[in-house]
Amino acid sequence: MKPPRPPRLVLAALGAALATGVAAGFVPVPGIARPVTGPGVPAEAAGGTPEVGVTSLAPPSATAGAQDAGDWYLDITRPGAPVRMAIPDFRLAPPEASESEGRAGETDAAPADPLSDAGLVVAEEAAASASVASAVLWGDIEYAGVYRMLPKRFYRIAEAGSPEGVLDYYQWESIGADILVSGTLRIDGEMLVAEVRMHAVRAQENVFGRRYTAARGAARTLAHRIADDILQHAGNYQGVARTRIAFSTNRSGPRSKEIYLMDYDGHGQRPVTANGSLNITPSWSPDGRALSYISYREGAPALYLAFLYQGRGEKLVGDFQSFTPAWSPDGRWIAFTSNRDGQSEIYLAAVDGAELRRLTDNRAIDVAPAWSPNGRTIAFTSDRTGAPQIYTMDRDGLNLRRVSFEGSWNDSPAWSPSRQHSEIAYASRIERRPFDIVVHDFETRQTRQLTTGRGSNESPSWAPNGLHIAFASNRAGDDQVFTMHRDGSNLKQLTREGSNTTPRWGNPPANPR
Amino acid sequence: MRPDSRLLSTRRALSAIPLLALLSGLACSSVDRTPATGSDPAPGPMTPPEASEAGGAPGSDPSPSSSSGLTEDEILAIPPEVGSETDLLDIGAKSLEELNTEGHLKDVQFDYDSADLSPPMRATIEENAAWLSRYPSVRILVEGHCDERGTVEYNLALGEERARAVRDYLRDLGVDSGRMRIISYGKEFPLDPGHNETAWRRNRRAHLEIVAK
Numbered sequence: 001m002k003p004p005r006p007p008r009l010v011l012a013a014l015g016a017a018l019a020t021g022v023a024a025g026f027v028p029v030p031g032i033a034r035p036v037t038g039p040g041v042p043a044e045a046a047g048g049t050p051e052v053g054v055t056s057l058a059p060p061s062a063t064a065g066a067q068d069a070g071d072w073y074l075d076i077t078r079p080g081a082p083v084r085m086a087i088p089d090f091r092l093a094p095p096e097a098s099e100s101e102g103r104a105g106e107t108d109a110a111p112a113d114p115l116s117d118a119g120l121v122v123a124e125e126a127a128a129s130a131s132v133a134s135a136v137l138w139g140d141i142e143y144a145g146v147y148r149m150l151p152k153r154f155y156r157i158a159e160a161g162s163p164e165g166v167l168d169y170y171q172w173e174s175i176g177a178d179i180l181v182s183g184t185l186r187i188d189g190e191m192l193v194a195e196v197r198m199h200a201v202r203a204q205e206n207v208f209g210r211r212y213t214a215a216r217g218a219a220r221t222l223a224h225r226i227a228d229d230i231l232q233h234a235g236n237y238q239g240v241a242r243t244r245i246a247f248s249t250n251r252s253g254p255r256s257k258e259i260y261l262m263d264y265d266g267h268g269q270r271p272v273t274a275n276g277s278l279n280i281t282p283s284w285s286p287d288g289r290a291l292s293y294i295s296y297r298e299g300a301p302a303l304y305l306a307f308l309y310q311g312r313g314e315k316l317v318g319d320f321q322s323f324t325p326a327w328s329p330d331g332r333w334i335a336f337t338s339n340r341d342g343q344s345e346i347y348l349a350a351v352d353g354a355e356l357r358r359l360t361d362n363r364a365i366d367v368a369p370a371w372s373p374n375g376r377t378i379a380f381t382s383d384r385t386g387a388p389q390i391y392t393m394d395r396d397g398l399n400l401r402r403v404s405f406e407g408s409w410n411d412s413p414a415w416s417p418s419r420q421h422s423e424i425a426y427a428s429r430i431e432r433r434p435f436d437i438v439v440h441d442f443e444t445r446q447t448r449q450l451t452t453g454r455g456s457n458e459s460p461s462w463a464p465n466g467l468h469i470a471f472a473s474n475r476a477g478d479d480q481v482f483t484m485h486r487d488g489s490n491l492k493q494l495t496r497e498g499s500n501t502t503p504r505w506g507n508p509p510a511n512p513r
Numbered sequence: 514m515r516p517d518s519r520l521l522s523t524r525r526a527l528s529a530i531p532l533l534a535l536l537s538g539l540a541c542s543s544v545d546r547t548p549a550t551g552s553d554p555a556p557g558p559m560t561p562p563e564a565s566e567a568g569g570a571p572g573s574d575p576s577p578s579s580s581s582g583l584t585e586d587e588i589l590a591i592p593p594e595v596g597s598e599t600d601l602l603d604i605g606a607k608s609l610e611e612l613n614t615e616g617h618l619k620d621v622q623f624d625y626d627s628a629d630l631s632p633p634m635r636a637t638i639e640e641n642a643a644w645l646s647r648y649p650s651v652r653i654l655v656e657g658h659c660d661e662r663g664t665v666e667y668n669l670a671l672g673e674e675r676a677r678a679v680r681d682y683l684r685d686l687g688v689d690s691g692r693m694r695i696i697s698y699g700k701e702f703p704l705d706p707g708h709n710e711t712a713w714r715r716n717r718r719a720h721l722e723i724v725a726k
Contacts, residue, residue, distance in 0.1 A: 255702060257701060278698070278701055278702075280665070280669075280699075280701060281665070281666065281669075296696075299694075299696070300694075300696055301669075301696070301697070321673055321695075321696065321697060323666070323669040323670060323673075323697075324666045324669065337669075337670060339673055339677070342677075343674075344670040344673060344674065365667065365670040365671065365674060366670075367666055367667055367669065367670040368664075368666035368667065381666065381667050383667075387626070388626075388664075388667050409626065409663065409664070409667075411663075411664035411666055411667040412664050412665070412666045412667075427664050432625075432662070434662075435664065456661075456662070458664050458665060459664070459665055459666070472665075474661075501665055502665055502666075
């Protein structure tokens with residue numbers, strides 16, 4: 001019927017390699033957080049550090065598969081419409097006999113017999129893992145918002161038309177798929193093994209094939225890693241599936257707030273601090289391995305660091321009151337507010353404790369520093385003109401500029417980490433109305449409003465890719481953490497228990513060990 | 514119990530120095546009666562009454578005659594409630610919790626997005642200063658709080674500014690700064706969990722917590 005279209009498969013080199021670290025769960029920090037176990041807490045929160053092992057799969061044909069060395073991405077376009085992606089659920093694959101036999105020392109190699117009781121239990125667990133992994137992978141890709149997700153009910157048409165066990169690209173093209181991501185999953189000993197292939201449907205090529213391994217019970221972690229890989233290689237998109245959000249919550253007791261972590265999608269909410277005091281305003285280290293935050297555990301609010309993978313915490317600045325820390329992009333400094341010289345001023349403290357510098361000096365309040373992505377400029381809030389407004393200054397305190405001119409109260413600036421957009425988000429109030437999240441674009445000098453008067457919306461924080469914003473809102477009663485796209489769409493509520501404030505979106509942890 | 518705050522604040526405006534002398538003199542003369550009236554000498558936590566803020570460093574020994582420079586007018590201007598309060602609380606017999614729940618020290622209510630002290634707020638602080646001068650062993654934590662309508666981050670600094678404003682005025686009134694620490698809780702610990710004008714007014718405050726007696 002249709003004239004054959006030329007393949008539009010282009011492999012483009014990535015300019016900069018994305019983080020290559022493996023995904024990892026959270027290790028409770030002794031002395032900082034209690035180990036958490038119990039229903040609803042994922043295995044990775046309870047102790048282990050599941051890694052996702054990745055190996056390339058042999059290409060099914062001689063024409064593809066060679067791209068796996070190096071960074072590349074597909075350049076598939078569909079003029080006037082988003083590219084359509086089909087992601088069928090993971091199919092269950094039987095354990096590979098050869099690999100099982102490799103684990104000669106293990107006594108529980110029994111699942112080799114699928115009809116034994118143990119074999120049925122494993123089959124049930126594999127099915128549950130496949131179900132979780134399918135839902136998580138779908139959710140992660142959909143969250144990116146760059147693909148039109150083809151509904152799963154169409155897939156049976158394509159599958160029914162294909163010969164048994166054979167991938168018929170024309171069938172998938174006929175239901176409108178541009179990209180097909182298919183995978184199998186099995187339990188092999190103590191490991192979860194997924195094999196995933198991505199196909200450029202119109203080009204009729206398998207462009208991506210990888211085997212992923214993770215600990216049993218870590219299906220979410222496994223799927224997050226797969227999702228980020230798919231997004232990177234399907235369209236050079238930096239996914240956020242392995243990112244995490246830190247926040248402050250009062251859920252653990254009256255008159256106390258603890259620092260918690262959660263995955264970007266709200267799953268796996270778990271404590272970092274557990275001291276029954278007031279612990280607030282977390283800020284991530286750029287490598288996603290540590291947090292700085294303010295704790296009142298010794299009375300006065302002091303600046304603490306928590307090294308999540310070393311089980312270690314320390315007080316960095318303890319005398320006088322300290323507030324609103326912000327870790328520098330190069331990882332070496334914490335900008336924060338202190339009253340050590342009488343008024344609220346902004347300081348820099350070296351993370352190794354070797355140095356302390358004051359950046360502001362006036363009678364007004366200076367608070368809430370936020371670094372530019374290149375670390376040369378700091379945005380902050382000051383009421384030096386009578387009302388809180390957003391300013392920027394160089395990291396030595398010079399070259400002061402006012403950013404916000406509208407509104408009677410502007411606070412909590414957050415600088416977009418995006419390479420494409422030079423913009424800053426903050427909470428803004430007109431007269432005495434509730435706060436809304438606004439974004440100021442430095443290039444166009446325009447300010448756009450992302451939330452529209454539903455409750456008070458505060459403390460914006462950018463996703464590492466600069467395309468989503470987390471914030472706290474009391475639109476549903478207590479303060480809760482939400483995320484939205486940078487244009488204000490795709491709103492999602494992540495927390496529901498207690499009051500949850502000051503979300504801070506962190507990079508995925510690189511090299512967790 | 515409640516002094517005429519308008520009178521106090523008027524006097525402060527006219528002549529702050531004599532008032533300080535007046536307050537400290539009051540403190541000394543009142544405290545001096547403690548051994549006579551108190552059934553319990555409360556040896557432990559009760560520091561010697563002479564170590565009042567008027568003398569500055571502990572161990573100095575200001576005599577009660579430090580109030581002798583007052584004119585008769587000034588003595589007459591002493592609010593009768595204060596002047597007639599001869600029975601000091603036996604604070605040694607009370608727990609810190611009891612002292613704090615009994616409300617001897619009054620919260621200072623602030624205006625929206627402000628750490629400025631209005632005349633009524635100064636009157637409240639003067640009332641607190643008078644109480645503190647009668648119990649010179651008491652140490653306090655001045656907590657700055659804000660209502661929920663401001664942002665988390667700025668409110669931490671605003672609460673700090675409120676606590677500092679109250680601490681500084683207490684110091685101006687003669688309360689030794691070594692007896693006071695300040696802390697900001699921003700909007701983290703509202704007194705009133707409500708979301709209305711009444712709750713906000715109650716939550717914009719500096720709270721004086723007794724931490725030692």
